[in-house]
Structures are given as structure tokens and as C-alpha cells.
Amino acid sequence: MAQAPIRLGMVGGGSDAFIGGVHRMAARLDGHYTLLAGALSSTPAKAQASADALGLARSYGSFHEMAEAEGARDDGIEAVSIVTPNHVHADAAIAFLERGIHVICDKPLTSTMEDAQRLSDAVRASDALFMLTHNYTGYPMIRQAKEMVAAGDLGHLRLVNVEYAQDWMTGPADSKQAEWRIDPARSGAGGAIGDIGTHAYNLACFVSGLTLDRLAADLDAFGSGRTLDDNAHVMLRWKGGAKGMLWCSQVAPGNENTLRLRIYGDKGGLEWSQEDPNVLWFTPLNEPKRMLTRNGAGATGGNTNASRIPGGHPEGYLEAFATLYSDTARAIHAHRSGAPAPSDLLVPTLDDGLDGMRFIAACVASSDRDSAWVTP
Numbered sequence: 001m002a003q004a005p006i007r008l009g010m011v012g013g014g015s016d017a018f019i020g021g022v023h024r025m026a027a028r029l030d031g032h033y034t035l036l037a038g039a040l041s042s043t044p045a046k047a048q049a050s051a052d053a054l055g056l057a058r059s060y061g062s063f064h065e066m067a068e069a070e071g072a073r074d075d076g077i078e079a080v081s082i083v084t085p086n087h088v089h090a091d092a093a094i095a096f097l098e099r100g101i102h103v104i105c106d107k108p109l110t111s112t113m114e115d116a117q118r119l120s121d122a123v124r125a126s127d128a129l130f131m132l133t134h135n136y137t138g139y140p141m142i143r144q145a146k147e148m149v150a151a152g153d154l155g156h157l158r159l160v161n162v163e164y165a166q167d168w169m170t171g172p173a174d175s176k177q178a179e180w181r182i183d184p185a186r187s188g189a190g191g192a193i194g195d196i197g198t199h200a201y202n203l204a205c206f207v208s209g210l211t212l213d214r215l216a217a218d219l220d221a222f223g224s225g226r227t228l229d230d231n232a233h234v235m236l237r238w239k240g241g242a243k244g245m246l247w248c249s250q251v252a253p254g255n256e257n258t259l260r261l262r263i264y265g266d267k268g269g270l271e272w273s274q275e276d277p278n279v280l281w282f283t284p285l286n287e288p289k290r291m292l293t294r295n296g297a298g299a300t301g302g303n304t305n306a307s308r309i310p311g312g313h314p315e316g317y318l319e320a321f322a323t324l325y326s327d328t329a330r331a332i333h334a335h336r337s338g339a340p341a342p343s344d345l346l347v348p349t350l351d352d353g354l355d356g357m358r359f360i361a362a363c364v365a366s367s368d369r370d371s372a373w374v375t376p
Helices: 018-029 044-054 063-072 084-098 113-123 140-150 176-181 192-208 301-305 317-336 350-368
Strands: 006-012 033-039 078-081 102-105 129-133 157-165 212-222 231-238 243-249 258-265 268-273 279-286 289-292
Touching: 006 018, 006 063, 006 084, 006 212, 006 317, 018 033, 018 078, 033 044, 033 063, 063 084, 078 084, 078 243, 084 102, 102 317, 113 350, 129 157, 129 317, 129 350, 140 192, 140 212, 140 258, 140 279, 140 289, 157 176, 157 231, 192 212, 192 243, 192 258, 192 350, 231 350, 279 317, 317 350
Parallel strands: 006 033, 006 078, 078 102, 102 129, 157 243
Antiparallel strands: 157 258, 212 231, 231 243, 258 268, 268 279, 279 289
């Protein structure tokens, strides 16, 4: 029996916001959601203008007003996407969780560990679901890589290296998107390490299945007048003996969104690049390198389940985001009927967000101590 679309709201993400548009496209792609309400800006007039441009039925001047009003309606929203700067995440999410409204929150979890703990308490006290959009976990080839590692295709893991390089903040941080990211009051203690470093770290954990033991970080703020990092080098020691490195940078000319993951064990290795996302390179020890493709020969269940079209037609960033929204819809539909969430869900949750916050805090602490080893 077909499920009625999930009634969705959005906090932040006005009509001119990049990430808000991405979330809206992702929610629409597989037809599981209908966007009905929003508090799309901290300025009520701008919020209304964005709502009008998007054709939203209900616009609110603040997330507090929205949570109260929607929670009281029989036809109120069932879930809300929070796509604001980091410092708003906790208060907004808590307002909706307290009214039983599911939360789909952009990463990182919050801007401070104190807010992360408040949000954690609210999630655990609420019957509503909480999902975090580390969207790179939605790529079909990443899900295949995770399955191959778990199946032992690489053997005992030795090296887990990941990098995420951009160049858009090499010059002055004078755009709306850059301006809040260099402000500790809104971004938190981490700059690039919080913005894209958490993506890289989450991806490494997701695919490898490993837990971090210790790290040693060197954070730099190369941009003039910046107090938050725009470049980070991090050495990683994983529980079980594997080692690795994480590099993230927003001041590396020639890099747009160069997210790369390389994992090597005693039986083989895997390599993946986000800018060529439909290909996963697998090299068994002493054998030729093999090109595995999205929905192609040798695809695993995770690959095919996250694919929408035949192999050879590219799928990418928006589709990966949509996979998380569709997986979340499965959890919400189960919640509607009183059933537990499906056991095969791969959507990042509160625990992943808390792990990311500890990672940021450990990187900052390590860098402040001249790159000393720190346990998250």
C-alpha cells in the first residue's frame, strides 16, 4: 500500500541559499515528501519572500513560532529539515523534537559540545527520530565499498586515508556562505575541520567500520584575519592497529570538491573520488586493478539499492542526498505504523553527530598543544 507523502518543513535555507535548495531537491526526488511550511530566514520579511518564491503554504518568522504552531495542527508537519548555520542547530532541533516532530539536520551536529549534549538529551527524551545529513554516505559506490570492507575483501585493514580539498576560500571570505564559516560564534571551534573535515572523517569511519583511537592535528588559518582554520592535517590511529591521515583544506587552488578515500588492507585496496563518484577502484593483492561501477557488473546490494537508473548514466551529489532522505522516509513510515525502524538503514544519526563533535574538539585541542596526540 502506498504511503502518503511525509509533511515536511524547513528551518533556514531561503530561496537563495545553496544548501537549502539541495535539501529541497533531495526531498522531492523520490516523491516521499511534500514541503508545506518554513521559517526560511531569521528575518521575517525575507522568510516570507522566500516562502512566496517557493510556493510554501505556511511561512513563519522564527523556528520557535513554527514549532509551536505546526505541533498544534492536526495537519502539521511530521518532519523538519534544519539547514541553518551551525549555532542554530541545537535550539531549532530541540524545539521540534519536544513536539514529536522528526528532525533531519545538516552537519555538523552543533557549534559547541554543550549544545551537542543538550541536543543529545532532547533526542533521547523524544519519541521523534533524528537524522544527520552526511550525504556522502548515500553514494552507491561508497555503500559498495562499505560492504566489501565488511566482507573481508581487503583483509585486515592497515591504512585509512581521506582528504577533502576546496579552493573557494583562498581569497577574501566576503560571501554570505563564507562569512559565517569564519565566525566562531556561528561556526564553532572548527573552521574547515568542522565544515568539510567532519565529512571526510565520517566517510572514513562509515566505510572502514573502524573507531578512532587517537589523533594528532595541525590546524592553520592562512586567510588574512581568520581565527578559525581553513586547512588541517591530521594523523589518525584507529583501534585495531590501522593508521591513517586526513587532510582538509579550503585554500587549495585548483580543487573544487576533491573528496578522496583510500583504504588498504593485507589483501587489497579501494580508492574512490567524489568527483568521479560512479567508479570504485578495487585492487586485490598481486592482481590487476579493477574498475567497479554504479549498478554495473559486480555491484553489491548496497550499490544497486542506492541506484535509480542503469549503469553508465551518471548519478551524483543530489542523488546521494536523496538516498538519505528516502532512507529517512522509510524510518518515518515505520514510525507512523508503530514499527521499529528498518534494520538496514544507513542514515547517520545522533551518535555519528556526537562522534563528529568529539573529532572537532580533539583536533582543536591537539593543534593547541603543538599537535600532541589526543583521544577524542
